[in-house]
Amino acid sequence: MGRQRPGTPTLEEVAARAGVGRGTVSRVVNNASGVRDSTRRAVQQAIAELGYVPNLAARSLAGHRADAVALVITETDWRLFGEPFFTEIVHAVGDALTDTPVQLLLTLVRTDTERQRFVEYARGGRVDGVLLMSVRAEDPLPDMLAKAGLPTVMLGRRSGDESVTYVDADNAGGARGAVTHLLNGGRTTIGAITGPLDMYVAQCRLRGYREALELAGVEVRPSLIVEGGDFTEESGRRAMAGLIARHPELDAVFAASDSMASGALNALRTAGRRVPQDVAVIGFDDSQPARPTDPPLTTVRQPLEEIGRTMVRLLLEEMEDTPVAWRHVILRTELVLRDSA
Amino acid sequence: MGRQRPGTPTLEEVAARAGVGRGTVSRVVNNASGVRDSTRRAVQQAIAELGYVPNLAARSLAGHRADAVALVITETDWRLFGEPFFTEIVHAVGDALTDTPVQLLLTLVRTDTERQRFVEYARGGRVDGVLLMSVRAEDPLPDMLAKAGLPTVMLGRRSGDESVTYVDADNAGGARGAVTHLLNGGRTTIGAITGPLDMYVAQCRLRGYREALELAGVEVRPSLIVEGGDFTEESGRRAMAGLIARHPELDAVFAASDSMASGALNALRTAGRRVPQDVAVIGFDDSQPARPTDPPLTTVRQPLEEIGRTMVRLLLEEMEDTPVAWRHVILRTELVLRDSA
DNA sequence: ATGAAAGCGCTAACAC
DNA sequence: GTGTTAGCGCTTTCAT
Numbered sequence: 001m002g003r004q005r006p007g008t009p010t011l012e013e014v015a016a017r018a019g020v021g022r023g024t025v026s027r028v029v030n031n032a033s034g035v036r037d038s039t040r041r042a043v044q045q046a047i048a049e050l051g052y053v054p055n056l057a058a059r060s061l062a063g064h065r066a067d068a069v070a071l072v073i074t075e076t077d078w079r080l081f082g083e084p085f086f087t088e089i090v091h092a093v094g095d096a097l098t099d100t101p102v103q104l105l106l107t108l109v110r111t112d113t114e115r116q117r118f119v120e121y122a123r124g125g126r127v128d129g130v131l132l133m134s135v136r137a138e139d140p141l142p143d144m145l146a147k148a149g150l151p152t153v154m155l156g157r158r159s160g161d162e163s164v165t166y167v168d169a170d171n172a173g174g175a176r177g178a179v180t181h182l183l184n185g186g187r188t189t190i191g192a193i194t195g196p197l198d199m200y201v202a203q204c205r206l207r208g209y210r211e212a213l214e215l216a217g218v219e220v221r222p223s224l225i226v227e228g229g230d231f232t233e234e235s236g237r238r239a240m241a242g243l244i245a246r247h248p249e250l251d252a253v254f255a256a257s258d259s260m261a262s263g264a265l266n267a268l269r270t271a272g273r274r275v276p277q278d279v280a281v282i283g284f285d286d287s288q289p290a291r292p293t294d295p296p297l298t299t300v301r302q303p304l305e306e307i308g309r310t311m312v313r314l315l316l317e318e319m320e321d322t323p324v325a326w327r328h329v330i331l332r333t334e335l336v337l338r339d340s341a
Numbered sequence: 342m343g344r345q346r347p348g349t350p351t352l353e354e355v356a357a358r359a360g361v362g363r364g365t366v367s368r369v370v371n372n373a374s375g376v377r378d379s380t381r382r383a384v385q386q387a388i389a390e391l392g393y394v395p396n397l398a399a400r401s402l403a404g405h406r407a408d409a410v411a412l413v414i415t416e417t418d419w420r421l422f423g424e425p426f427f428t429e430i431v432h433a434v435g436d437a438l439t440d441t442p443v444q445l446l447l448t449l450v451r452t453d454t455e456r457q458r459f460v461e462y463a464r465g466g467r468v469d470g471v472l473l474m475s476v477r478a479e480d481p482l483p484d485m486l487a488k489a490g491l492p493t494v495m496l497g498r499r500s501g502d503e504s505v506t507y508v509d510a511d512n513a514g515g516a517r518g519a520v521t522h523l524l525n526g527g528r529t530t531i532g533a534i535t536g537p538l539d540m541y542v543a544q545c546r547l548r549g550y551r552e553a554l555e556l557a558g559v560e561v562r563p564s565l566i567v568e569g570g571d572f573t574e575e576s577g578r579r580a581m582a583g584l585i586a587r588h589p590e591l592d593a594v595f596a597a598s599d600s601m602a603s604g605a606l607n608a609l610r611t612a613g614r615r616v617p618q619d620v621a622v623i624g625f626d627d628s629q630p631a632r633p634t635d636p637p638l639t640t641v642r643q644p645l646e647e648i649g650r651t652m653v654r655l656l657l658e659e660m661e662d663t664p665v666a667w668r669h670v671i672l673r674t675e676l677v678l679r680d681s682a
Numbered sequence: 683a684t685g686a687a688a689g690c691g692c693t694a695a696c697a698c
Numbered sequence: 699g700t701g702t703t704a705g706c707g708c709t710t711t712c713a714t
Contacts (some may be wrong), residue, residue: 047581056465057401399707
């Protein structure tokens with residue numbers, strides 16, 4: 001292995017060619033102020049002629065920064081790879097970084113080996129900050145990074161009192177709004193298909209469901225609540241099948257993800273129910289514009305673009321030398337009416 | 342921005358603590374040979390006590406290597422993000438790197454700005470090599486990297502005489518095999534739904550179709566060949582609709598991607614044909630195990646795992662100081678019979 | 683086997 | 699404004 005070809009011109013050579021000092025060249029390269037325009041031009045020409053490219057290792061070593069941030073993709077995220085959810089967040093993060101000199105690095109962390117290697121990479125100073133997506137509660141990575149003093153921002157939180165900086169959607173509020181909407185529409189028997197309840201996000205969405213009912217003075221009936229093993233369509237289908245069997249009188253359902261909502265929809269159709277005439281379905285949108293084959297279900301939309309942008313903003317702030325207190329941002333969701341539910 | 346927290350212990354401090362010289366610590370860290378076992382242990386203890394982590398910028402600067410490679414995701418790839426194709430390649434690459442100290446970095450290159458930034462990143466020596474996926478013919482990136490002398494390996498090639506090192510599936514051979522299989526099965530009127538013919542991969546697959554017919558002494562009829570605008574299902578559907586209208590007697594189709602094959606299948610069903618009884622369909626598999634909703638079509642399978650592994654092998658070899666001639670590897674494909682086509 | 687020393691190419695602080 | 703200089707923390711000869 002041998003990088004940066006031998007023969008790569010250095011700052012020094014540029015300086016010599018332009019007939020100036022190293023410092024001046026450095027100023028030009030980093031376009032700092034305080035350089036006469038004529039000098040600047042001379043240096044720029046020398047740079048062009050020599051095809052000079054700064055050695056980033058040297059810059060990093062001297063400047064104490066890497067001008068790069070990592071977005072970690074855990075095994076959990078991996079399944080999301082295809083999801084519009086994932087894609088949109090990455091896009092948003094990339095966009096937010098466009099006007100900075102910061103390079104975005106996506107890194108896979110699937111095994112302990114990879115986690116270890118990444119931590120050494122990050123602690124070694126190759127990145128100035130880390131973005132984490134969909135972290136599982138037991139994942140030691142956030143704390144490892146925190147202990148190492150690395151600026152870190154998570155998407156979502158692991159529990160109610162998350163210590164690491166995070167950006168999250170208002171899951172409880174979104175769910176509450178959705179269920180309230182159903183109640184206002186005259187629906188009375190509303191089921192809930194939740195995500196795995198060992199995940200905080202699932203707990204929040206279920207809480208929102210409960211709160212809406214309580215606010216409306218409607219009894220919360222445990223038999224109307226079904227926990228899905230995961231957020232998939234199949235899970236939703238199965239949960240719905242159980243629900244409809246137990247409660248044929250059911251006239252609305254809140255599902256904790258749009259995939260589950262799709263599954264629920266299929267189950268309902270199989271059972272001969274019309275949607276939304278007989279039963280209204282609202283999903284909590286995890287993967288945005290549903291696949292073309294999906295029905296236009298009403299969903300609780302997360303502001304993915306804003307989430308990504310906010311994560312970057314927080315991260316950049318933490319990367320400033322000013323030590324910042326832990327921060328938590330919760331962004332509102334939006335109810336998108338796609339049918340007349 | 343300020344990385345590697347002030348207060349991070351250095352090699353020097355470890356050396357002091359262990360009562361040895363800097364060089365010795367370096368040897369231990371890189372576990373080089375020629376260190377007495379007792380010394381090694383002493384150093385290791387000092388490292389543990391101090392929580393020492395090597396500064397990668399310094400290592401890079403002194404050692405002329407980054408111990409990292411980039412896998413570039415272009416805008417073109419971006420659509421593939423969800424595809425099993427993409428996922429499997431990335432997985433394979435990650436796996437192939439497991440036993441090395443090399444960190445895999447996925448980088449987005451969607452715009453000129455991002456391309457520029459990435460090139461500076463790479464030329465700046467932050468990575469030792471670059472992996473490229475599904476490069477479009479006009480993309481300047483491969484040549485920019487080549488000019489910079491950066492070890493680069495592409496998945497697929499841009500044309501018949503690609504100069505950059507690449508790993509490709511035997512597209513022509515795969516297509517030839519598929520069509521030969523159809524012929525052997527007694528099918529006589531075989532249509533071809535190609536990809537966009539400005540892409541080399543599409544040309545190769547079409548060529549394979551032609552060759553199979555010629556080898557069998559069957560006339561190649563231009564009206565049986567339809568070019569799709571892209572590799573999508575919709576493209577396949579449209580192409581098939583045209584084909585079946587023009588050639589109702591058609592009894593088999595070769596499609597240049599599995600998505601197109603799915604589209605073709607839908608179009609056939611819409612037209613009232615039974616598959617594979619009336620019309621056999623074989624797709625060239627770009628995205629591996631089709632979605633659950635897809636029919637179990639017979640496909641030409643690409644050895645994705647092997648492709649990824651091979652890419653890494655070539656890249657690592659190019660990264661060795663020994664300058665290597667350009668290399669091209671073409672891997673065989675496999676016909677997977679999923680129905681009785 | 684191990685210590686000492688010479689850089690790697692850059693930034694930033696300081697002098698002029 | 700611009701040149702000079704002292705490191706940044708490590709790898710790698712070269713002595714010993």
